Amino acid sequence: MKKPFLFIILQFFCILLGSKAQPQSILTKGSSQQVEHYDQPFLVSQNGTFSCGFYPDPVGINVFYFSIWFTNSIDKAVAWTANRDSPVNGHGSKIKFGHDGNLVLRDVNGSEVWSTSTGGSSASTISLLDSGNLVINDRKGNILWQSFDSPTDTLLPYQRLTKGKRVVSALVKGEIGSGYYSLYFDNDNVLRLMYDGPVISSTYWPNNALNSVFQNGRTSYNSTRIAVLDRLGQFISSDGFSISASDLGLGIRRLRVDYDGNFRMYSLNMSNGSWVVSWEALPELCQVHGLCGENGICDYLGDQIKCSCLPGYEINNPNNWNEGCRPKFSYSCNKIQSRFVQIPQVDFYGFDLGYKDKISYDDCVQLCLQNCTCAGFSYRLTGTGVCYPKGTLFNGYRSPNFPGSFYLRLPTDSNDSILSTSSKLDCTNNRSDIFLGSPSMFGASQSNTKWTYMFTFIGFLGALEILFLVIGWWYLFRGRDVPQSVEEGYKMISYQFRQFTYEELKDVTGKFKEEIGRGYTGVVYRGVLDDKRVVAVKKLIDFSQGEEEFWAEVSVIGRINHINLVRMWGFCSERRHRLLVYEHLENQSLDKLLFENERTLQWRERFKIAFGIAKGLAYLHHECLEWIIHCDVKPENILLTRDFEPKIADFGLVKLTKRGEAGLNISQMRGTMGYMAPEWVLNLPITSKVDVYSYGVVLIEIIMGIRVTTSLSDDTKGGIQSFVSEVRHFLQCNDEPEITGLVDPKLRGQFDWEQLITMLRVATSCVEEERNRRPTMDEVVKDLMAFEERDDEPSSSSW
Template sequence: MFLFFLFLLLPHFTLSNTIILSQNKTLLSQNQTFQLGLFNLEQQNQLQPRYYLSIRFTSLPSPNIIWVANRNKPISSLTGSALQLTPTGQLLLTQNDTVLWQTKNTLDESPLPQLNLLENGNLVLETKNGVVLWQSFDEPTDTWLPGMNLTRVHNLLSWRTLTNPDNGFYSLRLKPPNYGEFELVFNGTVSYWDTGKWTGGAFTGVPEMTVPIYRFDFEDAYSPMASFGFSERALENGVRPPTMFRVEPFGQMRQYTWSSQAGSWNMFWSRPESICSVKGVCGRFGVCVGDVLRVCECVKGFVAVDGGGWSSGDYSGGCWRGEKVCDNGDGFEDFGVVRFGFENVSSFRAKSRSLCERGCLNSCDCVGLSFDEKSGFCRNFLGSLFDFQNLTALESGGGNGNVLYVRVPGNVSEGKIKGWNGKVLSGVVIGCVLFLVLVLGVVAVTLVVLAKRKRLKKENGLEEDGFVPVLNLKVFSYKELQLATRGFSEKLGHGGFGTVFQGELSDSTVVAVKRLERPGGGEKEFRAEVSTIGNIQHVNLVRLRGFCSENAHRLLVYEYMPNGALSAYLRKEGPCLSWDVRLRVAIGTAKGIAYLHEECRSCIIHCDIKPENILLDSDFTAKVSDFGLAKLIGRDFSRVLATRRGTLGYVAPEWISGVEITTKADVYSYGMTLLELVGGRRNVEAPPSSGDRKSDCETGDKWFFPPWAAQLIIDDNVAAVVDKKLGNVYNIEEAKRVALVAVWCIQDDEAMRPTMSMVVKMLEGLVEVALPPPPKLLQALVTGESFRGVKVDSSNAVSTAGSSSFCDNMEVSVADSESCIGEVFSPPDGIVNVR
């Protein structure tokens, strides 16, 4: 009887199943945004393919996989593999009748439910009446999409590596016990970052998380629960760029937004900001270096436990020193001040570090030590060390307060001397005899070699004290550059840092040679700063090719920009840039400055952002020049910034007030430049036509453009500001966005100005740009009114409003819509003085 019933059931499983997918067949969403199929996620390893039932963006590049079903049970071959739907409403992923993944039974009766892939990326099994029986949004993997709710039971779990979707070590979950914020967790237990509390509209720790987040709160019989989701916000013309959050295999949470203009994913933000702050990212005895191509390395003398894993980005296996764990010949590697985790520690006092080391060497479990010479406090670390982060190298200081010495094998130890024996002593004696015999010859040869080396050092720009400039810079002699520039005869431009000349090298390469006028420090300091500048490379930064430091001559050799400086295109008689080029220049310049501020090893504040320092290559790609020179010439700011006498120009208010200068000073200067780019005119020039203003000063008067433009932009009259040479051939929505960003950048309070990385996102349309308040200081300069109780200095003379003699004689005149009133004192160094 049992076999009879079993026979009746078998066709129900084998013959009545509906095959949804097999081999290369796929299921598309209605508008073909998403695609469900059996995809090989390890394209580089064709010998051992691994297929997964996955949902991905159809036409977007990686990262595009948003959901994986069989993440821990890959399919080795498409032959005999299929996604089936049983009569009981159960999805089965099978390979040769072996079930690799399945959902629960959802029906006890027909008709069969339908499987649909929605436009939001959700795979839904539903009845014909629209009742959802199962959906992929209830079983998320590592990606959070709009419309998906994350709850106490619905967490995100990272992939093992970038190409291996096996369960990783990092998860994003609602933080217990109140579940009112998210946290990142290592190995399911150790929390190392959280979003901060929910304020009703945002998380306190992630102000960049600007997508519309919504929260549900309810209680069950056991504990309160919260559910967070986010929805897409329609942008211009109803276009919704794809947006998603991902927990990366290396433990960071990132938000990605698709940029149609760039044709790639834009990483909007990531947390923790430093990958070295992620718990367990490099495993035991692994050192986090944080480079893009090399996140981790092993402690000296150790090797990776899983070499293949390390090559694919999985560093979790950590490092080990080999089979021989304990050796009397071990030594200690000075690791600097570090932050690290440890399992056990033995503490005691010792009179010297050698006694502290002896205590560690006496125990095979001891893997490292620290010793405080002042207190004599010794700590021996037992077991394993992990989460290394060298704070000394990062110039952060702190850590545990002492230098860490890691126990390493004797063959890599520095300074660990083994005991002497007879054989060693005999060898030393023989060596000494041979040395005495050959000493005269060796001395002679050494003198010759040293003389030659000294000559080569001088030719290659090496200092006798061991300073080595960057390898990609050429050291020129003054005579070479004098010949290349034909005696410095063809002048390209002049600025606060020096004069630029066009030159042609011996290999016919055209270059721009900048002759610095006031370099600070000596030759060693100059070479050190030039070395730093030479190592900075970005598509939107002018490349330094070489330098000259000979006697009192200090010159820099740059790549030549055939289309010159942006300033040449902001003159009435100058050529006109199309709107598309202007937008590319605005975004490219912002990216270059953002790189200096946020992506270099040391933050670089430019201090002199203006159109003259924004150069255009043959494709009109914007490249920022003169970065790093403020420090190179000794930060003589009062003279450097006075590049155009009588011009308010680009100087942020904090320069005037004397407070500490931050990167926001560059943001202000960039905003001023952006206004010029939109308006196609300089900040200080002849006034606009009478149609724009009711009255003007007489001919020859100068007019300050930014306050007038800022007010029109805030009043939604951007068309009046846009360069008239463009006519109507420009995108008005893009122009409004760029103009609003400019006004945000020139806010009086530097805290209100966006960072340059945020400026890039605003310009690319990834962030909505709100209406900014009017900059009060600029208005004060126009009207002559006080600003925060500070009166604009009128030291030159008190004039009568609208007086023609005043307009003729003052060095900077700014006028409002009624008349030419107010004045700004311009002292001899050209800096605006507001007291």
């Protein structure tokens, strides 16, 4: 009897332990899991579709992520990852939903790698919903945190993509870490795909860049900025874009920005657990930017692509085409020492050094030779010669539909042996792969060279015949009354940012006759371009940058487009001359309206200006292609439109800083006394917090309507820090009479109390002497945004 009894007891404990080990869809505070138990999910959705827990790196050893994945797919496809760029050790790491309500991932050494930052809240449970959303709820069921708010490379049905969120690709196929491609809502409310690589950034979808937003079937008027996929396979965006899966109907789906830059919808085949592509944004992958890197050419071969280097170039890294190709030659700027090699049906997107139509091939050659930075030019005949000199060769592609050739600039003494190398293609049937060939002019092996040349010659004759037919038709039936063409569209885009000659800008400004401003970096003159646009031309002084460095920086700034930043339209870099061409605002700068103008800025206008400046600086610091520190934020550099929308001027060339850098070591102090942060005097590395400090001073001046930097400069008054200390005391004590006394008396008590309190708190935190205690401009924007739209009119204070 004892043996059966012991057997029953042991069986009972086994069942009990087994039941505890079964994964659940909801857990309470105190639940945790060690990485060693990664084979047992931390959570599983009730319908079993999703699992959550430690996920082993597909290519790493002893490396793990905290992820959500599709339980029934054969590849256990990841839908979301908490620590995609910070994997943890496979021994000793732990995930815990603590008693304080915070979900924390810790590495083997106990360091916090990631958390939901819900500690101290009323959090009660954590659960994995059937939608794939990991959520933390309070006792009433309210969501305190959810994974849907921080997408990685995937969007699930009913997961909304909204303003400020990005879906970012993986770097390499099969890996989890962040890559170069992202899906996001741009500042014009349009859903776009962007390549943000190590060297350049550019948007490439909607893919027909020659068309306007509306010609691409989008609208920029809807500022809602919401895009969502439903269970039926319909994806709808607030900019008017919508698509449906090829297998429309109920099913398990996901949208993903793939490592190759394409945006695809996948449907799960429940019979075998495989994924099927049911829609993709770009059927031809060569439309994706950055695939083949600098000096690389992308060839689309039916259901695959191949990268190759330009003639005379070789690949930098055979394992990563994003790093592009390097030249096997060197040449000086002497135009006599340059020649050009024709590459038929090849073009490069962007980086135009100008645009010329109705130009001969020989004149196009001379146009490129006159510019040291010109690496070649695109020349095409579409009824008239069109020339696009290129400063940098990115986003190259070969297309039989391209009606022209690219002419690559090479040194005269380069021999033909460097222009071709053997090639071996690595081809498979997976259309998501980039098929890498060794660098060569045409991407073919030497044994196929004669066939390549033959087909090229035949293609050239065919193209020539078509060209003659098109020209004949144009003259016979259309005459010279041609509507807007593709070339005109290309001209419009490339003309938004271009390189000017010094003589051009001298003529534009009437020999620099009308000075409209000056600062420590240069003098600004008014000018009028040939197309009647009024511009502000700034002559830089004491500018030590070389021509290539200058071009690199202004090319980044030229792509910046934000409603609260003055737009740069071009530049000049010629011998010792460095000039910048900006849009010109006819209205006054903020200092004129605050301190000199008889017209009083109303409170609503002041708040709008303060909020707009914050958004512009936040864009420079956090959203821009490269982080930009202004270093001279002051009322004189804030220009106003007719409806008092502020535009920050004179930004950009103070300094560009790469993401992740701790700070800049600038040799000399820059800025304006009174607005300069203490770190300038202390000779500390300069960060974006110097702009935060300056913004705080400007914000105080907007509130008070006086030049604070002048009135508080007297040492007997204790300076700005003493004043700020008093303001903090007023706020802490809620001293309403003293707080009200800070407002510009010209407003006669007409202001919004809550907006005032928020602005004062923001201002005093911005001018902290210790820079680490200052907020970021993103945080400032969030603080002000809560009071952006107030329906009630500002009224007199009465308590």
